[in-house]
Amino acid sequence: MNEITSSALIELALDLAKSLTSEHRFDRLLDTVRKTIQCDAVALLSYHQDVLKPLALQGLSRDTLGRRFIINEHPRFEQLCLSTIPIRFAADSPLPDPYDGLLIDKEGDLPVHSCMGLPLYFDNKLLGLLTIDSLTPHLFENIPNRTLEMISAIAAATLNTALMIDQLESQAIHSQKVVAELTEEALMRDGGELIGQSNIMQKLKQELDIVAASDFNILIYGETGVGKELVARTLHQKSLRSNGPLVYVNCAALPENLIESELFGHVKGAFTGAEQNRAGKFAIANNGTLFLDEIGELPLAAQSKILRAIQNNEIQPVGQDNVEEVNVRIFAATNRNLQEEVDGNRFRADLYHRLSVYPVRVPALNERYGDVQLLAGYFVGKVGRKLGLNQLKIDSGAVSYLNEYNWPGNVRELEHVISRAALKARARQKNKAIISIEKEDCGSLITTQLQDKLVSPHETQVIQNKIQVNLREATDDFQRALIKNALSEENGNWAATARRLQTDRANLNRVAKRLNIKVIKSVI
Template sequence: MVDINSTLLLEVALDLANSLNNSDRFERLLSTIRKAIKCDAVALLGLNGEVLTPLAVQGLARRTMGRRFLINEHPRLAQICSSDAPVRFPSDCNLPDPFDGLLLDREGDLPVHSCLGLPLYSDNHLVGLLTLDSMTSDAYSLISDRTLELIAALSAATLKTALELKALSLSAEHAEQLVKELTQEAFLRDGGELIGESQVMRALRSDIELVAGSDYSVLILGETGVGKELVARTVHRLSSRREKPLVYLNCASLTETLAEAELFGHAKGAFTGADRDRPGKFLLANGGTLFLDEVGELPLSVQGKLLRVLQSGEIQPVGKDAVQHVDVRIVAATNRDLRKEIDSGGFRADLYHRLSVYPLEVPALSKRENDVLLLADYFLERSTRKLGFRQLRLSADASTKLKRYGWPGNVRELEHIISRAALKARKNASLSEIVSLTAAHIEIPDDIAAQPEFEKPVQPPLGVLNLRAATEEYQRDLIKHILIQNDGNWSRAAKSLSMDRGNLVRLAKRLGIYIKKEVVGVN
């Protein structure tokens, strides 16, 4: 049996103690392990409920960091998690390897290789795993159990320290409970994470952590499809109200009468169809957070009533004389420029200042550097589970095509494109194989993908000096043209414009665009 020099382990501990942040700490840990044990790939994974999340990898493709491994879907990882000692897999083990197709400088299935897994325990609780892979058969057979136990203990201590430092930075009083809430809720709903390593996303996460701990109103700004609802959920999860409800209301879908009833509730008989008393969203969110999506679409009369609630904390249901006090934090979102709406009389300035105590700008996907491939791999993992693939990966030409595209529909468009590509690949592929998505599967026209964004400046119509009027005229012409192309079909037109159908209908209505249908009789 081969033992590792104890001096090396002591140096590791001292080195880790001087690390500046978790990322640095994890990278140093893996580098030292690779010095001590020869391997082609090593991965540190943290345990969040039933999901293993990569925290650091070496020898594996960078996109591995976007993967999320459900324990019950990966037999090797499940076996390591159920063990209280190091697990050496035989070189000819026929269990599927979770890192198939992800090893650097190697395409396709992993050949016969050595695999070692170390469960990481802290206070008798499993906190993560360490996996090592070598292309050499029986590479780990001569390493003593004692050495592996020391490495596992050191790795577990490193991971525990990192988690505790992160928890303390969020909230000293609720550290343990908050981390549990974050790890559980993040995976209860698909798309529950703010994935991205670009500078703008790091800045956004920093701003979210800063404002979440306060009780300020938050206004989330950004284009359609960037993930404003996800930001709202993250603000709520990180707030002191996280155990209370997060109530959602889409303001764009409401008429003036319905908006007031939805916000403040109504009494039985208050209007036609009100057959019973009904609490409004403010009352449902009492003690928690109310997320007002597309707040720029609220009618002016309702804006005034919303402002009074924000000022006094009191609501008056439609058809009732009595008022009720509520304690609700408002998080609002819009893709409109509310300052311009104020100038044109479409939005109240006093309400804007009440809502935008702390604005958060969610960057467009085109501004997020290399996040496209990280997000693509995240959506690939979801498609793998939903469609029953063994493994899905992007080919080099598909990755290039995704990186060259301007993403006018942002993250939502990327999700839909990856989902469609996976479905197309399923038609002619064996689910037991590692399937590569090629550029042919990616439904992005080559001429669009190749065009740099904003290649030519837009020339305004002659005689038009008002930017809003020019923009609306352009929108009106474009929507009419697309509707004609699609025979008046709103769903197909919305898909052509990379828009939600409901948003397109509402925008068309505001621009005065209607579809006239006639029944003609033939004599």
């Protein structure tokens, strides 16, 4: 094996200098490694305390980018993170390989092979790892140490430059961002990270970076299951209030008679059952962020009280004479078209304009070209840990099958499909070292192409006619028919109807009132 040449170093330096993005720098780095060292796979991973996050790779399946490797679950990674020098693992090492089943050119468990890892240090701080694998055993044994040292130094400098640029960009919009918030522990605690490299997701992330450091109220809207709560958590993490609380409120689940108490608190004796003072969500979120999910479900009376709190930064707990000052930033989320709600007098126009200072639309999964595979890889890693599987992968046939589906339930539906598929794959492949999710494990998904074949010309015309109907009106008609039918079967009993529809009675009454549904009882 030849040492890395001066011309290769010069070529790499020029490439890195020309590269405008971290992704491009990483690709140029991996290209140089593969030119210098014969290998089948190479990957660059960043280190976040107890997690390794893939940044760039070649020779591994693309869904690997969506995985997050818990270090103490992978003995080879654990050894590398504790080392300060490159480690060449023995060809017959009994330690499980974290890339089992993930190499593009090899299906199933890795045979005896060459595996090497380079810890990347800069200023005595571990930044990440560079891993190199070959299906040819003993291939790395004669590589000069000087070559590995130079590759490590170049890779560490490249990674450090990328991290420094990211940090400077972050500081430009958020002064002195807390580094701990970037760790996997914080991400797991706060609900995960935004996975996706599609153009529309890149634009969304740019929008979040722009608005996060401001103190504007934000309206987050999009279809059910797209990840609006995750967007809210990401905004909070990037905001100047990241050290303060993020308080979640599901407006759709608030009983109508307790909305004011839940939001603004109450004093002891304010009403029956108020046995002690209680702080409301606004007070708990003081100096932090209040996330009002499903804001469109709030009744008009509650909307006016929220408007007052936002306008004056003041709240008045139920039963208390004095007002209290609060400093709260509002994130509101909805899957409704609030402008249409305003036009229909179902939502206050003044509150809508207060909340939508900066509206953020979260795209549907079928708009995110190429992200299904990354998300599948992320969920495969997540469910594999939950099920205690040493290695869980998803094969290319299953990925293609998932890519053809139009995902009406969005990211949430994809996660559920992957979870079910993992259970089926585990049951089907008992005692196997590598469990592979295949197409048959994903269940019956009606793809976009298949739907076109199943719909007759007459049905297509009917669907096109229905598209002209206002979506909100169609939804209301469906809810009205469903509630009326349940009420009829329960002889007008609201409590029984709520149980039948698996919803809170107060919510059912609120929806029925909006839909003008009444039960008239007569005496004969």
